[in-house]
Amino acid sequence: MELIAKGSHSLFHSNFLQVHHLKRSMFSFLYSPPTSYFGFFLLILLSYNAFTMFCVHIPKSSPSLFNITSPTISSLFMNSQLTFIQNSTQSFFFSNIQWSRRVKKHKCSLRSLGSKPHFPLSFFHARLKAFFNNTSSSCKLRFFMTWISPLKTFGERELLSIESLFKYHPQACLIIVSKSLDSNIGTQILRPFVSNGFRVMAIAPDFGYIFKDTHAETWFNRLREGNVNPGEISLGQNLSNLLRLALLYKFGGTYIDLDVMVLKSFSNLRNTIGAQNFDARTGKWSRLNNAVLIFDKKHPLLFKFIEEFALTFDGNKWGHNGPYLISRVVSRVSGRPGFNFTILPPSAFYPVDWRGIKSLFRDEIRSKWLVNKIEQIQKESFAMHLWNKHSRKLKVVKGSIIDSIISDCCIFCNN
Template sequence: MHSLPFNFLRPSEEVIAKMFDFRSLNRAKLPIFSTISFAAIFLLIIFADSFISNLSLHSVAFGTKRTPQQELQTHNKQKLKSTSTQKPLLLVKEEVEVSYGEVHNHLVPPFNVSREERIAWFKRKFPEFEIFESSRLTSQFDSRVREFFGHGCEIQFFMTWISPAKSFGRREFLAMESLFKAHPRGCLTILSKTMDSVSGYRILEPLLERGFRALAVTPDLSFLFKDTPAEAWFNDIKTGKRDPGEIPLAQNLSNLIRLAILYKYGGIYLDTDFIVLKDFSGMRNSIGAQSIDAYGNWTRLNNAVLVFDKNHPLLYKFIEEFASTFDGNRWGHNGPYLVSRVVERSLATKALYNFTILPPIAFYPVDWSRIPGFFVRPNTWTQTKWVEAKLLQLSGGATYGGVFSTVNLKLFVSNGRCLNVIHWSAYAR
């Protein structure tokens, strides 16, 4: 690899601004995915810090072709074992997104009140929770989804969005762009009442005009949860028999909806801040470890990326755990910690659920809390060689993407120049 002079590597501020203005995609002459190639190379570098060469897997083979699991398995042939503890770890992305999503203030549960007072508050506010409303759109949910997926979808993706459409911004659009860059014949369904609107259509329009298949659809929660353990939990929440907790209910509904949608239809769930770097085709029944110990044993799983067949038994166990252990007062308990608990028990009892635990390099190559330290433009020969080495380190293709959390968005925009250095140096290889 040869390095280019820094003055050659720095695009103009005008070019940088164009890269981030997704609203002008229709008018811009730059290809729609210029930002994606930019972000993909950048993420490969900043995520590389947590690369561990001797990662291990708990995997199963699918067919004779080389699957994504087998590709990742080249790091280590040993099983990825659990060493998770009951003590919460500050490695879970969900724990820092308390303010994310612009939840309506009047729908945020009051703090420092009793369980009874909170339930009474929820009963009063229940009519204002639009996601619980039944309408013509909710009644059409299943038929719209099936029709959408029934016309040439090579692979089906799901995202959820419970926040206002106006808060669906650059980061989320970038995630969709990256998805279609890697899967031009894939289909993306966004479960969202707010995005299933004129405003939402305008956000998706730049992608739709280029032939990509994205659909925002108002979910029918009663249909999604029917005939699952979540059905009773949902009824208890609606009737005020269950404490929704201090955490905004939208957060916990998102954790449950992603499980239910995959159980009903099968496919791939992605958080709206996940940047896709590689084709997911061939991957089945997989969940990613977010952290591992020095011996390659996983310490925490995450639910930002889930890949499962329809009616998979492990998904049923996840839903069952959500309904039976729901706690609306503990961040992460109903999300990342939930999947960790269930998988740990399944491995301990040797339950045969036919799934794969992928190492952090696949979906969570770096701890989100360490990302800000990587937003520094290399300004010495040593630092430039370090960047090149990190790119080579990940050239094996084991990384499928990464989470692009709220704090990173601010750094991404404010440090555009240094990120372009990484982008252009990668193309100089």
């Protein structure tokens, strides 16, 4: 019996040692550098999986979905939930990446479009005040333009627009709100106008000052903080839509796009918008445009425009924050007391729409439509929108209607 006990004890001891050696070898294997890295990586994956599982929001289903008795239905339900979780996790992950990239991109755009704020007094305000005060004796009309594109794209078309403005408003003051033009090269581009006594200045926008004490201020602060989706449409284009409204609200005057040719004096126009399209059946406008806006300072309609921009901004729909915004608001406030403004027919600023603009650049047989259009422009039009998006690449053919308009608007023709 003693021998049996000793043998059992030695066998137990031998097995214990083998198990102990096995544990040591396993731990040494796990803690060896290649395997430990693998274990650490596996731990990260498990942690990430747990994080995504608990952070994805699954919408509440109706109570009937949870009254499941059939094992088959229960299995299908669980599989669909798991698929939903996986898809939600992936879309959540990738949408976050896209959002952060988009916000970063448009924050860079903000820096490139505007000037740095100066406190306690805005440098923008100081320059603007000095400009208007120095020319107050002869500054009969105030005009504003915006240029949010690179300087290299500022060409003859834009210069002709400025020429046409001063041809019919030689005593006007023009402010071009633009960071790219507020530069040494920009000064050289505008020098011929200044040298000939015309009052024009380019100045980089101070968005904080321009939007202050309006609904645009809150919206813009949220945009800078990354709490507004800027969308796929150019942020500069949408900021230009908002800038023109805020500038007119704060200072009053006339805003025109740099692809608008002025054909007559605006001196008798006040609180005016132009219709882009007109419904011949009803005799009413069907769409307005914001390429030309003429308003008094602090006009209530401008306040409504800015409010609408801030509350309904959508960076993915073309025109939603521009012409369509103007149309929406005007259709709501028309007839209300306190909103005094005039809507001019399309012939005033948009005698030819974007679909017909090409015909004015060609020297061709004058159709009845063209002959009637020329007569209408001469009699009724204060300006002509050239729809740059559709006409920028078109060449001005000698003898065309546009060639004739340019000759009439030119003030540096002999240079």
